Amino acid sequence: MSCARNRAAWTLPAKAPDMPLSGSYWGAIRGLKRVLTRASGKAAIRSRIAVALLVLCSSPAIPYSARMRREIDMLAYSLEIEEALLPLLPELLEDFWALGANVETIVAAVADLNLPPTSRVVDLGCGKGAVSISLARRLNFQVLGIDLFEPFVDEARERAIQEGVDHLCEFQHGNIVSLANKIEPSDVAVFAALGDTLGKRSETMRILRHYVRPGGYIIIDDGYQRRADAPVIPGFEGAAMRDVALAGWTGEGDVLVAEHIVTGAEEGQAELIAHRAESVANVHPQLADRIRKFAREQAEEYEYLEQEFVSATWVFRRT
Secondary structure, X not given: OOOOOOOOOOOOOOOOOOOOOOHHHHHHHHHHHHXXXXXXXXXXXXXXXXXXXXXXXXXXXXXXXXXXXXXXXXXXXXXXXXXXXXXXXXXXXXXXXXXXXXXXXXXXXXXXXXXXXXXXXXXXXXXXXXXXXXXXXXXXXXXXXXXXXXXXXXXHHHHHHHHOOOOOEEEEEOOOOOOOOOOOXXXXXXXXXXOOOOOOHHHHHHHHHOOEEEEEEEEEEEEEEOOOOOOOOOOOOOOOOHHHHHHHHOOOOOEEEEEEEXXXXXXXXXXXXXHHHHHHHHHOHHHHHHHHHHHHHHHHHHHHHHHHEEEEEEEEEOO
């Protein structure tokens, strides 16, 4: 997926106190939780994702309220996919571990900080754990990864065991907004490939600062437009020139201490998406047109990233 929004840091709203929900709703949620907590392994994780999304999208036990509409919209928005294809997400994303994050650049940026070996990192919206696991494996840091999508968290835990770093990595299922004041601040916070999922840059930074001690570092893996008159495409409505983007990120007084420009990060990914999409379309012919449309939109987005967008990894020192 692209570098803008692709890991599940979604800030799904809590149950509204003035919104009555039926007993069948909570029954469906409890049943979903039981499904999600059973079985293990890659195939099981894919199955659990599909079941969860099918329940969210189509279960008659869940009232299709405004709240549910927002949840499903947020899920689709974050993963750049239309609602009807959400149950196919495990198949469409099977080839992607980093999910758009520039892992090598982020690890190098953290290494350049020359932090002591006892340092702690929090990876916000960790997805399948690519950044967290790489930091633990290469720098021997303690890393906490947080993600709202529980199947991603499960897959990250499984991968950490495979990589032999499960003693250094902890993965937590949760909402990074509601947890902002409940987790001890770390030395470094990473926010990678999530774009405007949490809102405007200034709003996002106010959330991220809760996770980092004063004097610690916040790493933003994002980017900026090459030119002011660049076309606007869906998902990049908030894209801005470098000075505007940095003004948003530093609105709380934090200091930019390093900038890493990333090139070629999207190379070959459009072809990978197209190949996978075609395979999925052949298995699900009733959705083939929508699946191929998704692949075309991804190809257009990759073209935009290559021609109009500069991928950058910024390191800010928290004041």
